[in-house]
Amino acid sequence: xxxxxxxxxxxxxxxxxxxxxxxxxxxxxxxxxxxxxxxxxxxxxxxxxxxxxxxxxxxxxxxxxxxxxxxxxxxxxxxxxxxxxxxxxxxxxxxxxxxxxxxxxxxxxxxxxxxx
Numbered sequence: 001x002x003x004x005x006x007x008x009x010x011x012x013x014x015x016x017x018x019x020x021x022x023x024x025x026x027x028x029x030x031x032x033x034x035x036x037x038x039x040x041x042x043x044x045x046x047x048x049x050x051x052x053x054x055x056x057x058x059x060x061x062x063x064x065x066x067x068x069x070x071x072x073x074x075x076x077x078x079x080x081x082x083x084x085x086x087x088x089x090x091x092x093x094x095x096x097x098x099x100x101x102x103x104x105x106x107x108x109x110x111x112x113x114x115x116x
Contacts, residue, residue, distance in 0.1 A: 014116060026111070048087055056084070061073045061077065
């Protein structure tokens with residue numbers, strides 16, 4: 001298990017966020033609930049946007065070399081990279097405040113474990 005150096009642990013424990021997490025006994029029970037369709041869709045779109053980012057640009061670069069056609073990467077690379085950013089924006093919209101809620105629950109649990 002990861003352990004913080006004592007000085008850092010004391011500084012973290014002195015924050016209001018850490019004190020509240022310890023006092024409330026922050027746990028991960030909220031993750032037992034079934035995620036909403038919107039959350040699952042947002043996570044899938046987010047993963048797809050990462051897969052279409054630089055790996056797709058690299059694939060266009062390899063295709064341009066194999067085909068000896070530089071326009072493949074000159075046009076296709078920025079197009080697919082821009083599309084991956086559009087997918088990322090859609091994922092952020094779909095995830096919205098629900099992802100913030102789950103992130104905060106996890107962070108409170110992690111801080112409680114690091115402090116104790």
